[in-house]
Amino acid sequence: MKHLITLVLVALLYQLSNAQVDTTDYQRAEKFLSTNLSKKYYTYWVSPHWDKDQNILWYSNYTSKGTEYVKVNMKTLQKEELFDHVEFAKQLSEQTDTEVSPYSLPVWIKGINEDGLIKYSYKKKNYTYDNTTNTITEVDTPDKNPRNYSQSPNKKITLLISDYNVWLKKDEQDSVQITTDGTQKNGYGVTPSWMSVKNIEDEGDHLLDMDINWSPNNRFAIIGRYNRTNARNLYLYKSLPEKGNRAEVYSYERPLAGDSLTATIEYYLFDAESNSIKSMDFEPITTFLTYGFRWDTKGNKAYYMKYKRGYQSMDITEVNMLDLSKRTIYTESASTYVDPMTSVFKLLDDGSFLFVSEKDGWNHIYRYSTQTGELLNQITKGEYVVRSIEHVDTKSKTIYFTAGGKEKDTDPYLPMLYSVKFNGQSVKLLTPEKAEHSISIWADKNVFVDNFSTIQEPNIAVLRSLKDGRVLKTLEQGDASEIIKMGWQAPEPFKAKGRDGKTDIYGVIYKPANFDPSKKYAIIEGTYSGPQTIRAPKSFRRGLLNDDTPLAQLGFVLINIDGMGSAYRSKAFHDVSYKNLGDIGGPDKIVVMKELAQKYSWMDTTRVGIFGHSAGGYDAARALLAYPEFYKVGVAAAGNHDHRAAKAWWPELYMGYPAGANYDEQSNYYNADKLQGHLMLIHGDMDQNVNTASSMRFAAELIKANKDFELLIIPGKDHSSTYYDKYVIRKRWDYFVRYLMGVEPPKNYKIK
Incomplete structure (x- = not known):
């Protein structure tokens, strides 16, 4: 009865302010799908x-x-x-x-x-x-490089992996076996591909990726040896078999957050002068914690970057290949985490290296001596975020980097290109437009291509001088005229204060089709709270081609808000999500939407929905569980509803290791009894990124709590293909039309 009364009230509210949704509205929304709009956005990008x-x-x-x-x-x-x-x-x-x-x-x-x-x-x-x-x-077409061999830079030496052992081939000589003790469980040079799944009835191994790293002098190669003895499998139940009527079971090796035993990696050194291989005597390390080797220009030293479980500490070790002596040249630790998503290690040829770190509270560039590990100087400083190092010119001692938030009265999420000297002096802004800039540098010619746009202004691609940013030539200008003629309205950026009343929070609003400010519109939030990225678009293309644009055509207000805990702001802003992913920036989003509703009377905060995919799928369900007084309808696709059911590195980075009580507290499984609104769970049965069991187990807890919800399993779809599935898109539309608008959607509408 309560459910029926709610539906009736929603329907009455909607009918007082809006027209019925019918097939015509769905047809219009379909025209605004990304796959259709992308065909009408011309000259939108230059990839030189x-x-x-x-x-x-x-x-x-x-x-x-x-x-x-x-x-x-x-x-x-x-x-x-x-x-x-x-x-x-x-x-x-x-x-x-x-x-x-x-x-x-x-x-x-x-x-x-x-x-x-x-x-x-x-x-x-x-x-x-x-x-x-x-x-x-x-012309001659060489055989496609198989996945089992690696050539030296001069192409004269080949290392092959056969039956998990290393073989050597030089010039026209016959291959010679170098190792004999490699096995499937502890093999040289190969590891299962991250996204590989395998029918458990098939013989052989997974699709394997190579791990062989050659020195620039052609003498040495570092070879990873993967001990998979403790690797654990996840499984997928393929309901649509390749043939016959028996469903198939697929497996893949994947560590989960909190696993005490995992696959590990050790490193071996091949020396082409002696045709020998020997252990580099590194302690075995969980495979997802190593970030590989960088070579010096001579090729006799390599630098190894690795993290500890929980990501609260990382170090860089120098290895001398001539005697395999080692020394740690840099260590960084944090009470929360040292983020590999923002850290950058760049080895220079002048006896120094660059490291990008959040250790002073903002992501900045530091320069250290490779010889002593001593800090030479902090190159960038201030309340802004370095986003990338695009190029380093050691002759002129100049670094070219992108950063956001350095310019006053500018959206801090917009990356702009700067140059700075090694001593931190002579900082130059090379891309002055207040826009999102994407950079491609041709250092030999002292030029770069700059693609820049805002969510309201199409992309402009220009050729610029690397010296001063002067525009040398306009290459292309984005053309969205056909889309504008269709009635498309660009999303509107906004800034508001967050939960603390002080911090600026940014986002965008999409107005509904045929917008009438005298009406009341339900709100749908598109969510992905990070913490490694943001959801609100900053470029024209992302503002145009997304899931929000077609939903707005059905008569909803769409909103994206990047609350505290997400990326590209201060370390303190980022750390709000540490061991606290269940926050999902919700307190900021709710405050902001209520503030906007006071400014815009056409926003109805009594009817708020939310949807997302992957981590955004977790967010959408979590919003209904944690903030039920505000979020009423949610569509959660491919959600990692308990962070212990996700790939290990991501939750251990942001939720900590070992997996403590905070994992229980923020698990959707453990909070299923708090559901009050309308929730749809969607998952592909072949999702090898977020295993389908994540949604199935959440569904089991909802059933145990006697909660009404909908569960949609899409046969034959993996993580990404579920996102683009036309049936999933239509079901999402239907769900919001039915439960936010209170009217029945067109029955069985088919997206073409």
């Missing part, structure tokens, strides 16, 4: 390829007529077609015996060879196209 021999940059460009290939002469800055598309299509039509469109070429353009010929591949074969004579020539 630099060709030093031809002195050009070239790129593919999506236009209203299709894909064209463009080159820019770096001497004259003149822009023209990379080749004659019409003639090339004509030649391809003859070659393939099919009709080929000039701007829909069925080939992969690889670049230009030393003779100025266009290199491309078609159906796994390689060809060249002579743009002057309009001739196509097939």
Whole structure:
């Protein structure tokens, strides 16, 4: 009875202010799906390829007529077609015996060879196209590199992995076996691919990835040896078998948060001078805690970066390959965590290294002596966040980096490019536009391509001087005119105060189609609380192509808010989520939405829904459990509903190790009895990232608590494909229309 009364009240509220949702609304929403809008957003991005021999940059460009290939002469800055598309299509039509469109070429353009010929591949074969004579020539296609061998930089030495052992081949000599004690459980140079799943009835191993790291001097190779004795499996039940009627069971090796026993890695050194391999005497370490080796320019020393379980400490160790002596040159620890998602270790050729750290409360660049480990100086300082190191010029002692929040009165999430000297002086802003900037540097020419946009202004791609940021040439300007004609409205950015009344919180609002400020609209929050990223878009493309845009076409207000605990702000802001992922930034989001509703009378905070995928799926369910007085409807897809059911590194980074009481407190399993609103759980039965058992176990707890909810398992879908599934999209629309608007959606609407 209570459920029926709620539905009636919601329906009455909605009918007082809005029209019925019908097939026409769904058809409009379908037009605004990312897959459809992306076909109407033209010249939106330049991903440059630099060709030093031809002195050009070239790129593919999506236009209203299709894909064209463009080159820019770096001497004259003149822009023209990379080749004659019409003639090339004509030649391809003859070659393939099919009709080929000039701007829909069925080939992969690889670049230009030393003779100025266009290199491309078609159906796994390689060809060249002579743009002057309009001739196509097939060239030798080398065997595709198998996953079991690795070549030295000079291509003269090959290390092969066969039956988990190392074999050596030099030049034209026969292969020689180097190790004999490798086994599947403790093998050299290979580890199961992260996303590999295997039918348990199939013989053999998982798909394996190589782990062989060559020195630049061609003498040494570091080889990982993976001890999988303690590796544990997760399983997937494939309801749609490849053939027959028996469902199939698939397995994959995956450590979970809190596991005391895991697969480990040790390192061995191959020396090409003696054709020998020996242990580097590293203590075995859990595989997800190692971040690999960096070589010095001579190739006789390598630097090893690793973390401890829980990520509260990391160190960098120097290894001398000539005698395998070791010394720790840098250690960092924190009471919360040292974040590998923001830390950057960059070895320089002047006897120093750079490390990006949050240790002063903001993410900044520090420079240390490689010889002594001594801090030489802190290069960047202030209340802003270094986002990346794009390039280091050791000759001029200049670092090029992106950062957000350095400029006053600017959204702190917008990365801009700067240059700074090693001594921290002469800081220059090279991209002054208040926009999200994506950078691609050609250091040899002292230029870079800058793609920049806001959520309201389409992308502009320009070629700039690396010296001062001066625009040398505008390459492309994004064209969204067709989308605007469809009635699309750009999302609106906002800033408001968070839970403490002091901290600025940022987000965006999508107004509903046919917006009428005199009406009341239900609110849907799209969520992904991080902590390694943010949800609110900052670029035009992300603001346009997402799950929020079509929902707004159904008559909802869509909102994204990045609350405390998410990324790209101060360390204190970030640490709010430490051992506290269940917070999901909720207190900030609720305060902000209520504040906005006071400003905008058309926002109805009595009808708030939320949806998300993966960690966002956890958020959506958690919102209904932790803040039931505010969030009324949730759609949770592929959610990791207990952080001990997720891949180990992510929860151990943000929730701590070992898995303590905070895991119970913030588990959706343990809080299932708190559900009051309407909840739909969605999961693919082949999800190898967040195992399907996560939603199934949460469902079991909801059943135990006698709670009404919906569970939708999508057969044959993995983690990412569930996100894009058209049936899932439609069911999400239906759920919000039914329970936030209080009306029945069109029955069995099919997204085409």
